Amino acid sequence: MKRRTWLLSALGATGALVVGWGVMPARSRLGSPELMLKNEGDVALNGWIKIAQDGAVVLAMPRSEMGQGIHTALAMLVAEELDVPLGRVRLEQAGSDSIYGNVAMLVASLPFHPLDSEGEHKPTKIKMAQWVVGKIARELGINATGGSSSVADLWEPLRMAAATARASLLQATAAAWKVPANEITVAQGVMQHASGHSAHYGQMAVAASGSTPTGITTKSREHWKLIGQAAPRTDIPSKVTGQANFGLDVRLHDMLFASVKMCPMLGGSAVSMDTKDALALKGVSKVVPLDAWGGGTAGLAVVGQTTWHARQGVQAIKVQWQAPAAGALDSQHIQANLLKALNTESGFTFHEQGVPTQAEKAATSRIDALYQAPYLAHATMEPMNCTAQVKDGRVEIWAPTQVPLMVRDMAAKVAKVDKDQVTVHVTQLGGGLGRRLEVDFVGQAVQVAMACEGQPVQLSWSREEDMTHDFYRPMHLAKFQASLDDKGDVTGLRIKSAGDAITPRWMGRAAPHLSGPIDMPDKTASEGLFDLPYGFASQHMSHVATKSGVPVGFWRSVGHSHNAFFSESFIDELAAATQQDPLAFRLNWLKDAPRYAAVLKLAADKAGWGQALPASRARGIALHESFGSIVAQVAEVSLTHGQIRVHRVVCAIDCGTVVNPGTVAQQVESSVIHGLSAALFGRIDIVGGVVQQTNFPAYPLVTLSQAPQVETHIVPSTRPPAGVGEPAVPPIAPAVGNALFALTGKRQRALPLVA
Amino acid sequence: MELNINGQRRTSTADPSMPLLWVLRDELNLTGTKFGCGIAACGACTVHVDGQAMRSCVMPVSAVAHQAIKTIESLGTAEKPHPLQAAWIAEQVPQCGYCQSGMLMAAAALLDKTPNPSDADIDAAMTNLCRCGTYQRVRAAIHRAAGHMKNGGAA
Numbered sequence: 001m002k003r004r005t006w007l008l009s010a011l012g013a014t015g016a017l018v019v020g021w022g023v024m025p026a027r028s029r030l031g032s033p034e035l036m037l038k039n040e041g042d043v044a045l046n047g048w049i050k051i052a053q054d055g056a057v058v059l060a061m062p063r064s065e066m067g068q069g070i071h072t073a074l075a076m077l078v079a080e081e082l083d084v085p086l087g088r089v090r091l092e093q094a095g096s097d098s099i100y101g102n103v104a105m106l107v108a109s110l111p112f113h114p115l116d117s118e119g120e121h122k123p124t125k126i127k128m129a130q131w132v133v134g135k136i137a138r139e140l141g142i143n144a145t146g147g148s149s150s151v152a153d154l155w156e157p158l159r160m161a162a163a164t165a166r167a168s169l170l171q172a173t174a175a176a177w178k179v180p181a182n183e184i185t186v187a188q189g190v191m192q193h194a195s196g197h198s199a200h201y202g203q204m205a206v207a208a209s210g211s212t213p214t215g216i217t218t219k220s221r222e223h224w225k226l227i228g229q230a231a232p233r234t235d236i237p238s239k240v241t242g243q244a245n246f247g248l249d250v251r252l253h254d255m256l257f258a259s260v261k262m263c264p265m266l267g268g269s270a271v272s273m274d275t276k277d278a279l280a281l282k283g284v285s286k287v288v289p290l291d292a293w294g295g296g297t298a299g300l301a302v303v304g305q306t307t308w309h310a311r312q313g314v315q316a317i318k319v320q321w322q323a324p325a326a327g328a329l330d331s332q333h334i335q336a337n338l339l340k341a342l343n344t345e346s347g348f349t350f351h352e353q354g355v356p357t358q359a360e361k362a363a364t365s366r367i368d369a370l371y372q373a374p375y376l377a378h379a380t381m382e383p384m385n386c387t388a389q390v391k392d393g394r395v396e397i398w399a400p401t402q403v404p405l406m407v408r409d410m411a412a413k414v415a416k417v418d419k420d421q422v423t424v425h426v427t428q429l430g431g432g433l434g435r436r437l438e439v440d441f442v443g444q445a446v447q448v449a450m451a452c453e454g455q456p457v458q459l460s461w462s463r464e465e466d467m468t469h470d471f472y473r474p475m476h477l478a479k480f481q482a483s484l485d486d487k488g489d490v491t492g493l494r495i496k497s498a499g500d501a502i503t504p505r506w507m508g509r510a511a512p513h514l515s516g517p518i519d520m521p522d523k524t525a526s527e528g529l530f531d532l533p534y535g536f537a538s539q540h541m542s543h544v545a546t547k548s549g550v551p552v553g554f555w556r557s558v559g560h561s562h563n564a565f566f567s568e569s570f571i572d573e574l575a576a577a578t579q580q581d582p583l584a585f586r587l588n589w590l591k592d593a594p595r596y597a598a599v600l601k602l603a604a605d606k607a608g609w610g611q612a613l614p615a616s617r618a619r620g621i622a623l624h625e626s627f628g629s630i631v632a633q634v635a636e637v638s639l640t641h642g643q644i645r646v647h648r649v650v651c652a653i654d655c656g657t658v659v660n661p662g663t664v665a666q667q668v669e670s671s672v673i674h675g676l677s678a679a680l681f682g683r684i685d686i687v688g689g690v691v692q693q694t695n696f697p698a699y700p701l702v703t704l705s706q707a708p709q710v711e712t713h714i715v716p717s718t719r720p721p722a723g724v725g726e727p728a729v730p731p732i733a734p735a736v737g738n739a740l741f742a743l744t745g746k747r748q749r750a751l752p753l754v755a
Numbered sequence: 756m757e758l759n760i761n762g763q764r765r766t767s768t769a770d771p772s773m774p775l776l777w778v779l780r781d782e783l784n785l786t787g788t789k790f791g792c793g794i795a796a797c798g799a800c801t802v803h804v805d806g807q808a809m810r811s812c813v814m815p816v817s818a819v820a821h822q823a824i825k826t827i828e829s830l831g832t833a834e835k836p837h838p839l840q841a842a843w844i845a846e847q848v849p850q851c852g853y854c855q856s857g858m859l860m861a862a863a864a865l866l867d868k869t870p871n872p873s874d875a876d877i878d879a880a881m882t883n884l885c886r887c888g889t890y891q892r893v894r895a896a897i898h899r900a901a902g903h904m905k906n907g908g909a910a
Contacts, residue, residue, distance in 0.1 A: 066851055067849075067850030067851030067852065067887045068850070069850070232844065232847060233847060233849075235849075235852070236843075236844055236847060236848075236849050236852075237833055237844060238833075238852075239849040239852030239855050240836070240840040240843045240844060240848075240849065240855060240859060241787070241827065241828075241830070241831065241832060241833060241836075241840065242786070242787020242788070242826070242827035242828055242830075242856045243787065243833075244852050246789075246852075246853060248780075248786070248789070248790065249786035251784050251786065257781060282770070283770075305781075306773075306777050306781035306782060307777055307780070307781050307790075308773050308774065308777035308781065379886060380851075380853075380886060381789075381791055381797070381799060381851065381853040381854050381884070381885070381886045381887075382789070382791075382851075382853045383790070383791075428851075428852065429851060430789070430851050430852070430853030431851045431853060431886050431887065432851075433886070460790075462793055463791065463792045463793055463794075464793075662847055666847060666850060666889075666892075669888055669889070669891060669892070670850055670887045670888045670889070671888075672888065673885075673887075673888025673890065674886070674887075674888055676888075695792055695793075695794055695796060696792055696794075696796040696797055696884060697794075697796055701884050701885075701886060702888070702890075703882060703884065703890075704877070704878060704881045704882070704883075704885075704890040704893060704894065705878035705879075705881075705882075707888065707890035707891060709891055710891060
């Protein structure tokens with residue numbers, strides 16, 4: 001099968017020019033002990049692992065915990081290699097060295113078709129491009145938690161760091177005991193020898209430091225004791241007692257509170273403000289005009305004795321706002337423009353195979369459809385917030401963030417200090433969902449802190465500010481055209497989609513130093529459309545990247561979240577049009593994609609596909625690959641009293657090697673509910689520049705009484721670990737939409753679905 | 756103003772119209788109770804007022820001045836968890852965890868009144884929003900805690 005991957009050669013060449021071949025040779029991510037925090041009694045053995053005096057293992061943690069269980073999964077990897085109980089691994093926030101950067105996330109941003117790029121037999125061109133981008137990512141050292149990439153990225157480096165630490169400890173112990181190292185056994189963090197010697201790691205750490213063992217290998221999978229077993233999450237106990245420390249829970253001596261009001265019109269600003277009444281209020285101390293930081297909108301902050309006082313102050317200010325120079329945004333107008341762009345522009349071709357124009361000419365029939373998805377807000381339960389202190393030329397930040405180094409850079413920029421004068425403390429995140437890949441609120445907090453004469457200030461947003469000043473999932477449209485021959489077989493599929501590209505906008509505001517003058521094609525726009533597993537002979541997938549002006553951002557599962565709805569609904573249309581069972585139709589076109597077929601079959605089997613259901617219920621099925629994981633879902637749906645009711649969702653997932661199966665089930669359940677809220681209710685409308693949905697009543701989430709029972713079935717695998725936090729989001733909307741079609745015979749081509 | 760919070764007498768200088776949530780969080784540093792929406796729509800701020808689950812973000816502090824206020828901080832501890840907290844850990848309920856204080860307080864009020872709740876009881880009582888979608892585990896954990904308490908486990 002010939003697929004076009006020429007783009008990657010260009011990317012690879014660009015990378016080489018940017019970074020230079022001189023820095024390309026492979027370099028370990030082990031890091032040196034100096035990278036770790038120096039605490040009395042701890043002995044660092046490399047850039048990831050310290051041994052405490054009591055024998056506990058201290059792990060440098062560069063990734064943020066936002067509910068996905070990553071702090072537990074990564075601790076499991078080192079506990080496994082060091083043979084300590086999970087509870088003996090303590091976490092310490094990692095520093096800013098590039099070993100902590102996320103390489104896998106950047107490599108995954110390459111627009112390769114998964115059927116080409118997976119496994120050992122990938123084409124050399126792809127291997128080279130992945131290698132080059134990996135090297136660039138290694139140099140850039142972007143520490144980000146996102147793209148369902150944390151385990152995939154740290155799987156090898158962390159196990160290697162722990163295995164290397166273990167080898168130094170064993171080497172030092174063998175020398176002390178005068179016995180061969182391979183005769184020492186380790187269990188529960190205690191080393192023992194048949195001669196009667198026994199010691200825990202803490203007793204040998206000083207002797208082990210500085211040694212450089214060679215030829216280290218990690219445990220082979222048949223020796224794993226922790227990896228692959230469901231482990232209770234280490235962050236859960238503090239989350240049931242109210243003790244977990246989220247960004248909003250930071251409390252510092254003498255701390256002030258600030259509340260924010262931004263221009264209601266996205267991108268707009270204040271012409272004038274009357275602060276007299278606000279400043280007269282008891283408990284209100286200051287009003288600080290806010291610039292538009294990190295791609296956000298300008299406005300003002302009121303500083304007060306408590307958040308409530310600050311909010312009272314905000315309400316008392318009279319402001320005259322103005323729309324941005326480019327004019328007020330309007331989502332209906334943007335939708336019309338997207339449709340125009342679809343019909344008039346050619347866009348960028350992400351995938352082409354066969355000869356699509358020939359298939360189209362030879363077709364005896366055609367099926368066309370236009371799909372659409374609205375803007376969406378993230379609506380993390382913990383609204384945006386940041387605590388900052390600017391004092392004596394130094395900045396200290398406490399923030400729930402997915403990008404601590406970008407927080408540091410933003411703070412340095414606003415406070416006009418060197419980056420090394422900024423300290424960032426990453427708190428627990430009350431949800432990330434992609435919203436906390438942005439640093440707009442950090443810029444605001446630092447600007448306010450600069451006006452507070454050295455006092456720390458906690459800046460927080462109301463729900464209304466959070467919902468109306470998000471970086472929204474962009475609106476997208478997609479036009480499908482299938483060609484069929486005289487036997488009714490699909491010979492060609494053409495998909496053209498249009499919508500704003502997220503990555504170049506994000507780079508421009510979060511990492512302007514990495515942002516170029518021209519937008520590179522953004523894989524996230526076309527993912528879930530250009531990379532379908534179905535073996536239609538001719539395919540052409542292109543995307544028209546628009547610039548609406550709406551602040552757009554990464555929303556859990558990004559382009560897949562809407563593109564899977566488009567593609568898996570259209571596949572269902574093809575099955576219906578050719579009078580085939582939706583499962584049989586898919587399997588028929590998955591003959592060259594056995595992994596996909598296996599996942600689909602597993603979900604169908606467990607759901608009882610084809611078996612009778614109570615009257616008024618129907619099943620819908622969907623299959624989708626994202627973040628390296630393949631997920632199939634079968635949804636059982638009914639329509640009662642004009643309401644869509646999803647009763648049961650059976651999910652099969654192939655996410656490669658599983659570290660913590662308990663977390664996989666949790667994330668599947670979470671993803672289904674997240675995707676279902678969007679499928680049933682999610683839409684953000686912009687009128688006159690103003691987002692119309694301001695709080696949960698207008699932007700509802702699925703509630704407990706509406707939640708389906710979700711079943712998770714994991715496909716056993718020995719492949720490297722792939723994504724878990726997002727891949728179960730995309731299939732739920734098409735699974736439910738397809739079930740509704742089975743129930744009503746009416747095809748829904750727009751989100752949210754209607755009863 | 757005198758407040759009775761978690762069995763302790765606390766003095767607040769707050770304006771009578773200030774919502775209880777902000778007195779708890781910003782004045783008394785009891786940060787276990789969360790802010791989510793400010794309009795009693797999400798339940799992250801749920802506390803008990805004289806045993807009733809109440810959404811503290813819209814409750815003027817003056818309205819509860821003479822009542823017994825209970826927050827997540829007094830539901831149980833790591834060493835001596837409430838049966839619901841133990842069940843929450845056993846069922847691995849929380850993900851990001853932000854809404855869970857409110858969830859637990861709503862569930863505790865439910866079990867106080869309805870020691871052996873049906874699914875319909877749980878549906879009716881548990882209207883708190885969870886963005887991580889932990890709902891089926893919340894349901895399972897409430898049933899688990901109810902079973903435990905019926906078999907002699909202390910509340």
